Amino acid sequence: MPEEKKSGEMELDIKKIKIGMPHFIAILSIIVLAFFYIFFGFIGVKIILGVFFLYFLPFYFILGRFSLGMDERLVFSLFIGIVVVPTLVFYFGSVLNSLRLSIAATFVLLVMAAVALRWGDLTELLNFKK
C-alpha cells in the first residue's frame, strides 16, 4: 500500500501544469509548421517561414517601438508586410534587376530598420549598457 501511495505522488498532475505564453506560442508555431508540412510538404513550410521572416517579423519588431498591444502588433505587422515588402522589392528590382537579390536586399533593409529602431531595447536586453 505505501508503495502505491508513493507512485501516486509521483504521477503527473496535468491540471497543475501552466503553460506560459512564450511556450504556448512555440507550441502553436510547431502546430502551424506541422500543418503546412502535412498538407503541402516542404513547399508549404518554405512559404510559411518566408512569410514569417520577411513579411511579419521585421514589422513586429518595428511596431514594438510604439505603444501598441501585442495583438495589434501581430495583426498589423503581417498586413503592413503585404504592402511594404512588394514596394521595396519593386524599387530594388528596378535597380538590381533581379527578384531574388531584391528580396534579399529588402530583408536586409528591414532588419537594419528594425535594429535601428529597437537599438536601445536590444542593448538593454544584451546588457551592453551598465
Place this chain on the structure above:
Amino acid sequence: MPEEWKKAEILALAALFLFAVWMWTLPIQKLPMPYGEVDSAHHYGLAEYMASNDIVTDKYPFFMYYRYGLDNAVMPGHTAYAPHFFVNEAIAMSFGGDEVKSYFIFLSILDTLIILSSFFLIKKLFGFWPAFLSSLLIAFSRIEILTHLMGQYVVLISFAATPLVFYCYYKYTESHLGKKPRFIYLVLMAFMLAVQFTNHTQAIFNTLIVLVLFNIFLIVKERKLPFDTKHALIAILIFFIILGPFVQKAFQAQIQLGETYTGPDVSKGLGNLFRWYGEGYQQIAVGSDIFSYGAMHALWTLPLLLLGMIFVFIRRKNKDLLLLSWIVGLYMLFHLDLFTGGTMKIFSASRLFRSISDVPHIFYPLAAIGMLSIASFIPLSKKLASYAKYALIGIFILLVIFMTAPVSFRMLDQAYPIPARMNPYQYEAAMWMRQNIPEETFLINYGTLTQQAKRFTRDVAQRHIIEDPDGITFIQDTFGVKNLTISYVIVDYSDLVLLSRNYNTKPDIERLQQFENATLGNAQLVYDKNYVKVYKVA
C-alpha cells in the same frame, strides 16, 4: 471593451484559420494545375514570369502585351494596377520552388486573411464569440469562395484590410474624443489603406463612404469633430508617400476603365432603392445566384442579420455606429449610380460589382451579434442567461455546419475538373514551348476545349498563343498589327482523350484529325507528346 486574449481563443482562431487555408486550397491539393476564370491566368502569368525569369517588372512581356497592353492609358504596356500582388506572388514562388503550388498556397493564405482581420475587429469591439461565429461564417462564405475560385483575388486581399482600417479609425476617434489622441492609429490606417489601394482600388471607395458616414454619426452624437484636422492631413500625406508613383497610375487606370465602360448602369428607377442590388447588376454578373441571399448566405442568417441590425441600432454605442455605417455605406455604394444620376461612369455596374465581396464582412458579424442578442431580449436570471448564450452559440455553429458548410465545401472540393483547367499534358507542352520557341512569336491553339485552359497554356508557356481565329482580328484591329504571322500551330487532343473516358468524343477527335491532315500536312512537327502536337508553320 473586451481586450483580453485567452489561450483557448488564440487556439480557436488558429484552428479556424488553418482549416480555412486547408479548405480553400482543396482545388490545388486535388490537382496541382493552375485554375481560374478570365484574368486569373493574367495574374498567375505575370507573377510566374517574374519568378521564373528572376526579374521584377510592371511591364507586360510580349505574350501579354497584345491582350492587356492598352489597359493602362497613361503608360501603355504596363499593368493597369499597382504591381504589388504580382510581386508578392513572385516572392512566394521564389520561396516555395514549385510555381503552381507556391502560387496557390500563398494565394489561399492571402485570401483567407479576412478571417484574421474580421476576427480581430469584432473580438476587440464585441468580444470573442461574435468574432468567432462571424469568422466561421466568413470561412464558408460562398461569395468569397466564388471570388477566390474565379480569380478576383486582388479584391479579396484589398477587402481583407477593411476591418483593420475601421479598427484604426475607431481607436483613433475614441482616443481623440477621450482627449488623448493616439496618432499612431492614423499612421497604421494609412498603411492599411495602402494595402487596399495597391491590391484593388474598389475597397477604397467602400472604406471612404463608410468613414464619412461614421464621422457624421459621431459628430451628431458627440457634437464635435472626432478627429484633429492636422492629424488627418499628415495621415493622408503618409498614405501618398507609401504609394509613391503608383497612386497616379492606378487612379488614371481607374478613370480610363470608367470612361471606356459601355455596359449597363446599375439602376435607374427609384424602386431600386428597395433592393440591396440594383437591376443593372443582373446583366453583368456571371450568374444570377450571386445576387440571391439564399444561395449566397443561406436564408437562416437573414433573420439574425435583421436582429443584429435592430440590436446595434437600439444600442447605438460608437462601436455599433461603426457597424451601422458599414452596412449603410455598402448600401449607398451599390446605389451610387442612382444617387449620382448616372453621370460618373466610374461608378457604373462593372466597378461597383466588385464590392459584393465586402457584403459578408458586415452581414456575418451582424448575424452573429443578432444571434447572441436574442438572450438579451428575454428577461432571464444571470445563470439562465449564461446557459442561453451557450445554447445559442451551439445552435449557430450547428447551423453553419449543416446548412452553410456543405455547399461551400463542395464548391471548393469539386472546382475546376478537367477540361475547365489545364491538364498535366498541356502543362508539360507549355513548359516545352517556353524553352524551345522564340519569345516574340505568335502561336494559335486548336483543340484545347476551354478558354480557361487556353489562357493558362499561354501564360505557362510565356508565349502569345492566340485562342482562336477571332483573336487574330482582335490584335490586328486593336493594336494595329498589319502583318501578323502565325509561326506555330498547337493541335491539342489531350482534353478530348481525357474526356473520352466518360463521354463519346470520338467524332470530335476525328474532326480535329481531319483539320490537322488538311492544313498541316506540309508543316514541321516539332513536339508530339501526350496527345499534344506543335507544328512549325513559318
